[in-house]
Amino acid sequence: MTLMQAGFILILLGATLPPDPRVRAVGALAAVTAGLALAGLTAAPLPVHTGLPPGFAAADAALLGLAALLALTAAVMAWQRGGSGAAKAGAIAQVAGAGVLGWGGANLLAQAPPGATAGALLVVVTIGLLLLVPGRFVRPAAPESAGPPPRPVAGVIGLVIGALAVAAGSHLSVVVIGAVLAGWSGYLLERAAGGSRLPIAPVLTLILLPAWWLMATVAGPEGLRVGSLAAVPLSPAAERLLAPAFLAGAWALCGLWPLHRQMPAAFSAPVGALLLARVALPAVPDGLELWRALAMPLVVAGAWHAALTGRTTRLAVALAWVGLLAPYGQGVAGAALLLATAVLAELAGPIARANTRLATGIRIALGLAAGCGGLLAVTAGLRGEVVYTVLAVGAVVAAAGRALAAQARTASDPRTTAPSA
Numbered sequence: 001m002t003l004m005q006a007g008f009i010l011i012l013l014g015a016t017l018p019p020d021p022r023v024r025a026v027g028a029l030a031a032v033t034a035g036l037a038l039a040g041l042t043a044a045p046l047p048v049h050t051g052l053p054p055g056f057a058a059a060d061a062a063l064l065g066l067a068a069l070l071a072l073t074a075a076v077m078a079w080q081r082g083g084s085g086a087a088k089a090g091a092i093a094q095v096a097g098a099g100v101l102g103w104g105g106a107n108l109l110a111q112a113p114p115g116a117t118a119g120a121l122l123v124v125v126t127i128g129l130l131l132l133v134p135g136r137f138v139r140p141a142a143p144e145s146a147g148p149p150p151r152p153v154a155g156v157i158g159l160v161i162g163a164l165a166v167a168a169g170s171h172l173s174v175v176v177i178g179a180v181l182a183g184w185s186g187y188l189l190e191r192a193a194g195g196s197r198l199p200i201a202p203v204l205t206l207i208l209l210p211a212w213w214l215m216a217t218v219a220g221p222e223g224l225r226v227g228s229l230a231a232v233p234l235s236p237a238a239e240r241l242l243a244p245a246f247l248a249g250a251w252a253l254c255g256l257w258p259l260h261r262q263m264p265a266a267f268s269a270p271v272g273a274l275l276l277a278r279v280a281l282p283a284v285p286d287g288l289e290l291w292r293a294l295a296m297p298l299v300v301a302g303a304w305h306a307a308l309t310g311r312t313t314r315l316a317v318a319l320a321w322v323g324l325l326a327p328y329g330q331g332v333a334g335a336a337l338l339l340a341t342a343v344l345a346e347l348a349g350p351i352a353r354a355n356t357r358l359a360t361g362i363r364i365a366l367g368l369a370a371g372c373g374g375l376l377a378v379t380a381g382l383r384g385e386v387v388y389t390v391l392a393v394g395a396v397v398a399a400a401g402r403a404l405a406a407q408a409r410t411a412s413d414p415r416t417t418a419p420s421a
Helices: 004-016 021-043 054-080 085-106 105-109 114-137 155-168 170-193 200-205 206-221 224-233 236-252 265-283 285-308 312-325 329-354 356-382 386-412
Strands: none
Touching: 004 021, 004 054, 004 085, 021 054, 021 085, 021 155, 021 356, 021 386, 054 105, 054 114, 054 200, 085 105, 085 114, 085 236, 105 200, 105 386, 114 236, 155 170, 155 265, 170 200, 170 236, 170 265, 200 236, 206 224, 224 265, 236 265, 236 285, 265 285, 265 312, 265 329, 285 312, 285 386, 312 329, 312 356, 312 386, 329 356
16 A cells, blocks of 8 residues: 555656646546545555455556556656656656556456456546546636735735634634634635625624524533533534534635635635534534535535636635545545645745746645645545545546646647747
């Protein structure tokens, strides 16, 4: 397993190095496929060395084979189209990653029946091609403005104070008030940048206030210190009532469809994640388990909307929610990495555009963090909601297809290739 993880990291590194966006997109597909195979093995009920069910082994072997093939394809493209040292380094990393991945997966490949593996490979390739199709028909996003969006000072200060209250508040009252403040401040920022004028998301955070009151009533003189929320004697009925309130309040901050024009996702989503991690997970774990199956479809819809509209930071937020809603193993850690990547991508974007020397380093750092976080979140998700987690990963494949299609349209547009007069 360690060798396979090293192969995944090498493929991921190779996907971030080349300057050509199409090469990076193919490399990203290789990393996604390898990561899904690795996550499946990690989440499997039995370790590889004890023997896996034939069907499971065949499906995972097919993913490994496809990942290696995509990595080698990306390497050839990088070598042919590159010319820069970064492109050649990326090609070498992809070849090395494919070799290490195959070496580490030798035991799995030996267990997989050849006929079943060939059939699984055909199915995986067919599904992958179907996932790439939507990108060909989605209209390209409007070009970004040259300058950053307006950021009202009151909104920035309110969001920072609210985030600090949710992250460090020692009492539930401080956390809830901080989340509500962050919701209204985030809405103010997004509205100034051209977002919706109807404050649906911030109003939705107000549901946290009656949830706080109910918990205070149950806790009585024991109080609601954040460190002791797990000891609050909530009944199963109370957990079922409180869990959707905390989920709705956190979801209102994440900036995903259908609230994508309400919040600056990269900056407000971490506040919602902290609300779930510090309050909901310890206080109402059984209630979250009950409502998870109903919340996951909304996460998947948000992931697909982000993928098909080119909002990569919001796609990272959606994958973070996969880990948050299935907090098994390293799901919360994966969500933290993904959300940190989204924040840093928003902050470092202007720096990367202004300084080409720093652009590659920033791209590598963000790509590695997002890939590792996505692997942890997807592994956790597969242990709880297999179908919805795979659909969320499918949104990442569709995003890569959209990038390939957009680059192809750019290359074929004579206005982008003809010399200027």
